[in-house]
Amino acid sequence: MCRSINMNIVISGLGIIGGSMAKAIKKYTDNYVYGINRSREPLDKALACGAVDEAGNEETLRIADMLILGIYPDAAVDFVRKNKDRIKKGCIVIDTCGIKSKICPELSQLAKDNGFYFVGFHPMAGKEKNGFDVSDADLFLGASGIVIPCDVPQEAVDTTAALLRKLGFGMVKFSTPEEHDRMIAFTSQLPHVLACAYVFSPRCIDHKGFSAGSYRDVSRVANINAQLWSELFIENKGPLADEIQTLIDNLELIKKGIEKGDREELARLLHKGKEIKEALGE
Amino acid sequence: MCRSINMNIVISGLGIIGGSMAKAIKKYTDNYVYGINRSREPLDKALACGAVDEAGNEETLRIADMLILGIYPDAAVDFVRKNKDRIKKGCIVIDTCGIKSKICPELSQLAKDNGFYFVGFHPMAGKEKNGFDVSDADLFLGASGIVIPCDVPQEAVDTTAALLRKLGFGMVKFSTPEEHDRMIAFTSQLPHVLACAYVFSPRCIDHKGFSAGSYRDVSRVANINAQLWSELFIENKGPLADEIQTLIDNLELIKKGIEKGDREELARLLHKGKEIKEALGE
Numbered sequence: 001m002c003r004s005i006n007m008n009i010v011i012s013g014l015g016i017i018g019g020s021m022a023k024a025i026k027k028y029t030d031n032y033v034y035g036i037n038r039s040r041e042p043l044d045k046a047l048a049c050g051a052v053d054e055a056g057n058e059e060t061l062r063i064a065d066m067l068i069l070g071i072y073p074d075a076a077v078d079f080v081r082k083n084k085d086r087i088k089k090g091c092i093v094i095d096t097c098g099i100k101s102k103i104c105p106e107l108s109q110l111a112k113d114n115g116f117y118f119v120g121f122h123p124m125a126g127k128e129k130n131g132f133d134v135s136d137a138d139l140f141l142g143a144s145g146i147v148i149p150c151d152v153p154q155e156a157v158d159t160t161a162a163l164l165r166k167l168g169f170g171m172v173k174f175s176t177p178e179e180h181d182r183m184i185a186f187t188s189q190l191p192h193v194l195a196c197a198y199v200f201s202p203r204c205i206d207h208k209g210f211s212a213g214s215y216r217d218v219s220r221v222a223n224i225n226a227q228l229w230s231e232l233f234i235e236n237k238g239p240l241a242d243e244i245q246t247l248i249d250n251l252e253l254i255k256k257g258i259e260k261g262d263r264e265e266l267a268r269l270l271h272k273g274k275e276i277k278e279a280l281g282e
Numbered sequence: 283m284c285r286s287i288n289m290n291i292v293i294s295g296l297g298i299i300g301g302s303m304a305k306a307i308k309k310y311t312d313n314y315v316y317g318i319n320r321s322r323e324p325l326d327k328a329l330a331c332g333a334v335d336e337a338g339n340e341e342t343l344r345i346a347d348m349l350i351l352g353i354y355p356d357a358a359v360d361f362v363r364k365n366k367d368r369i370k371k372g373c374i375v376i377d378t379c380g381i382k383s384k385i386c387p388e389l390s391q392l393a394k395d396n397g398f399y400f401v402g403f404h405p406m407a408g409k410e411k412n413g414f415d416v417s418d419a420d421l422f423l424g425a426s427g428i429v430i431p432c433d434v435p436q437e438a439v440d441t442t443a444a445l446l447r448k449l450g451f452g453m454v455k456f457s458t459p460e461e462h463d464r465m466i467a468f469t470s471q472l473p474h475v476l477a478c479a480y481v482f483s484p485r486c487i488d489h490k491g492f493s494a495g496s497y498r499d500v501s502r503v504a505n506i507n508a509q510l511w512s513e514l515f516i517e518n519k520g521p522l523a524d525e526i527q528t529l530i531d532n533l534e535l536i537k538k539g540i541e542k543g544d545r546e547e548l549a550r551l552l553h554k555g556k557e558i559k560e561a562l563g564e
Contacts, residue, residue: 124494144491173491183492186485191496194476196555197532201525203468204558209426209455210465212406214473217499222555223564230549233540243483244537248530250479255526258515267512273478273504276486282505 007065010034010056012079014042016127017096018070019135022051024167027137031163034060042132051135061086066163069095072231073103080110080118089115092156096121098184100148100177102235108150117156120148122180123169124188128223142170148177185239192229193244195222289347292316292338294361296324298409299378300352301417304333306449309419313445316342324414333417343368348445351377354513355385362392362400371397374438378403380466382430382459384517390432399438402430404462405451406470410505424452430459467521474511475526477504 009025011018014037025031034056037043046052061067061083069076076095080087087093093116097103104120111118125143127134145164149157161172175183198204199222207215233240257266291307293300296319307313316338319325328334343349343365351358358377362369369375375398379385386402393400407425409416427446431439443454457465480486481504489497515522539548 124492126494143494146492171491175492180492183485183488186483187489187493187497190480191500193533193536194480194500196552197529197536198472198476199555199558200532200535201468201528203465203525205562206465207469208562209453210406210428210457210462211469212408212425214503215469217502218473218476219559219564220499221496223559224552224555226549226553226556230545230552234543234545234548237540237543241537241541243485244533244540246483247479248533248537250482251475251526251530251533253482254475254479255523255530258519258526259523261516261519263512263516266516267508270478270506270512271508273481273506274508276481277501277505280487280490282501 007031008034008060008063009066009068010036010060010064011052011068011070012036013038013070013075014046014052014132014135015070016130016132016135016139017123018068019046019051019132020125020137020139021068021070021096021123021167022046023049023135023137024140025163026050026053028166028168029163031066034064036060045132058083058086061091062088064088064091066159067091067093069093069097072228073097073099073235074231077103077106080107084110084114087114087116091116092152092159093118094121094160096123098122098188098232099236100180104148104150104177111150111152117152118150119152119156119160120146120150120177120180121160121164122146122148122184128221130225130228138168140164141168143168144171144173145169146173146175146180148175148180150177181236182239185236185243189229189233189236189240190243190247192221192224193233193240194247195219196224198222289313290316290342290345291348291350292318292342292346293334293350293352294318295320295352295357296328296334296414296417297352298412298414298417298421299405300350301328301333301414302407302419302421303350303352303378303405303449304328305331305417305419306422307445308333308335310448310450311445313348316346318342327414340365340368343373344370346370346373348441349373349375351375351379354510355379355381355517356513359385359388362389366392366396369396369398373398374434374441375400376403376442378405380404380470380514381518382462386430386432386459393432393434399434400432401434401438401442402428402432402459402462403442403446404428404430404466410503412507412510420450422446423450425450426453426455427451428455428457428462430457430462432459463518464521467518467525471511471515471518471522472525472529474503474506475515475522476529477501478506480504
């Protein structure tokens with residue numbers, strides 16, 4: 001059977017996210033994928049396993065119907081700025097970054113000025129490890145894909161959302177850069193800050209034999225990609241600092257309850273945790 | 283084949299821990315189990331499914347070779363105090379509580395004064411839910427069992443450790459009440475405090491669509507048994523308050539690094555998390 005080719009998709013950056021997008025596109029759709037990567041090895045691996053059809057370069061952007069940026073936030077903005085004249089008119093450009101307020105306005109303006117469409121995108125999936133070697137066609141199955149329309153025509157949003165659903169995303173959540181950054185500070189950045197702060201305890205190194213699932217869960221993401229997350233944290237400084245402070249305040253509240261030693265009062269405070277989880281059906 | 287009966291074991295308290303101990307003893311050993319429970323329903327269920335061989339009562343303690351206390355810390359001390367004259371000479375009494383400094387000295391003294399042996403025990407296993415209904419013969423497979431010898435003859439320690447290994451514990455970790463409480467404050471109590479403090483954020487209720495594994499892992503144990511944990515927290519007040527303060531200090535440190543905005547400096551700080559996890563082989 002002849003499989004019709006829908007779009008030429010260029011993916012810049014074949015790490016865990018770009019690599020998984022490439023693999024998922026080839027597994028679940030009929031689009032043609034060009035891969036661009038700073039170093040050669042991930043690209044060779046992607047070509048060898050069929051995650052990309054062909055090596056691309058900046059000139060390939062002239063025929064791209066979609067450009068997916070699988071690179072760090074600063075690099076993503078640099079890439080689009082440098083190639084704004086090469087990106088085909090009408091091309092849909094999507095990023096995959098964990099912050100949005102810092103990058104959406106400039107990318108959106110570059111798009112408007114040069115006749116292509118920028119749609120912000122953040123896949124809520126990942127692993128503790130990074131790089132093409134751990135990329136996976138099924139990384140996104142059931143995950144949420146956050147989409148920031150950034151004032152583009154509805155058709156570009158619909159095309160993006162339709163592609164994401166084909167790649168296995170269980171939910172497409174539409175949001176704004178500000179809401180995204182405030183929520184991500186809580187759902188994703190804070191747990192990473194927390195995991196590091198937690199394992200800094202002098203007790204951590206001796207935990208074996210004394211620990212079980214609770215230790216494992218809180219500490220899991222402490223094995224952090226420090227370069228990437230330090231960029232994400234600093235570029236979302238305001239919401240994240242607020243969220244850390246909220247957590248510190250709530251830790252202080254529980255600590256005071258423990259020190260006061262009124263068991264019923266402490267139980268009432270802790271019971272709120274159960275109520276919140278139950279209200280969420282968790 | 284006739285399965286020889288080794289010990290008469292009385293289990294007081296058939297919640298998730300006592301119930302799982304009963305089921306594991308019946309599944310993996312040839313001991314005879316008597317069950318005691320404040321309310322009748324869990325006992326009936328335990329009899330019906332064969333987790334206990336027979337309903338026991340305080341008089342059964344006169345023939346018990348081992349008494350396992352599957353009840354809250356205060357209740358455990360009360361139970362032994364009340365029944366000290368009924369507990370058979372030479373009986374090994376083990377608790378299953380999450381705190382030790384508060385209860386080991388008194389239980390140990392009661393044992394010495396009355397001719398039985400008290401060995402502190404804390405199984406590092408559990409679930410988000412409680413009660414006999416979620417108990418499981420295989421709850422302890424691979425888990426660590428912390429044993430606090432409390433100055434009893436080596437034979438009593440060996441008997442306890444041998445039983446635990448038969449029940450599937452992957453590791454028997456010997457400790458002291460003080461070390462246990464300091465380590466548990468970090469490995470188990472702090473993650474529970476943290477999970478509650480985390481879900482108290484006003485952002486929590488809107489997390490869906492913005493969250494993935496990190497949210498799920500940190501918030502998992504927020505669905506807390508508030509009565510039990512408020513007792514455990516207050517009775518381990520000193521080590522736990524210290525551990526919460528250590529975490530707050532480390533959160534402040536990372537927050538300052540974010541606010542300062544020096545990416546390389548922040549990356550160096552966060553990288554310590556990776557180093558600690560890697561040193562632990564995690």
